[in-house]
């Protein structure tokens with residue numbers, strides 16, 4: 095068996111990024127009197143969302159920024175949520191707005207995301223920001239998880255041009271923007287999805303495999319070309335004999351021996367999502383994006 099792949103430490107990377115963001119946020123406040131402010135909106139009581147929202151609020155405050163939190167009941171109507179977003183859009187002290195996903199079934203997610211001012215859309219989900227990224231312009235906001243994946247990839251592969259990347263999953267939050275970013279970095283990109291006949295045949299040809307399928311342990315050891323870099327975006331709750339655990343979309347123990355480098359779950363991409371959210375919030379407060 096080959097040596098285990100190098101572990102890509104998302105916790106350490108995110109810690110460093112957050113400390114740099116804190117310095118810039120303090121500078122913005124001291125020099126320009128601007129206190130970067132993130133509004134976090136959650137609807138309902140999904141337990142995982144509650145944890146992520148709490149972590150985002152804590153990380154925002156630790157980065158020397160302000161957070162304002164709005165927790166609405168699960169029965170909130172779309173109109174009520176749109177009213178809140180209109181208020182936050184008009185509030186000049188709020189620089190970034192985030193609506194935690196998923197939303198309850200009675201609310202149209204796209205209508206809500208497109209109601210956020212693109213200049214405050216620190217999740218990068220607004221159709222304008224998605225469109226800017228799609229045409230190769232990085233002057234909009236880039237979604238946090240793909241941005242974090244790119245940073246981790248660059249930490250082990252400084253030059254991506256010419257490599258073959260396979261993205262497993264094509265959600266608007268991760269797979270699609272990830273494919274755009276990889277292509278714009280010079281990769282040849284294949285995106286696989288539910289209708290792909292043989293996903294393993296695609297990943298076996300890849301130098302880079304990014305998995306965001308929401309399917310625990312989907313990617314097996316023999317799906318990976320020796321020396322490939324593997325980025326696991328999956329966050330799945332699994333019951334094991336040792337109790338409940340968070341596991342990724344990659345069967346880590348099987349894949350790590352084949353990979354040149356691999357992100358663990360937890361401790362890989364997840365912490366980068368929150369660090370990149372802080373980066374986008376800082377950019378929004380600076381009047382910048384991208």
Ligand SMILES: Nc1nc2c(c(=O)[nH]1)N[C@@H](CN(C=O)c1ccc(C(=O)N[C@@H](CCC(=O)O)C(=O)O)cc1)CN2
Pocket residue numbers: 145146192193194195196217238239329340359360361362363364365366367368
């Ligand atoms: N408005 C948004 N909603 C959602 C997003 C998003 O980017 N914007 N992404 C996910 C959830 N998410 C952030 O919201 C998120 C998920 C996981 C982590 C994380 O740090 N995970 C840890 C493990 C945490 C655990 O034990 O549960 C890790 O991987 O190390 C951060 C953010 C859906 N909704």
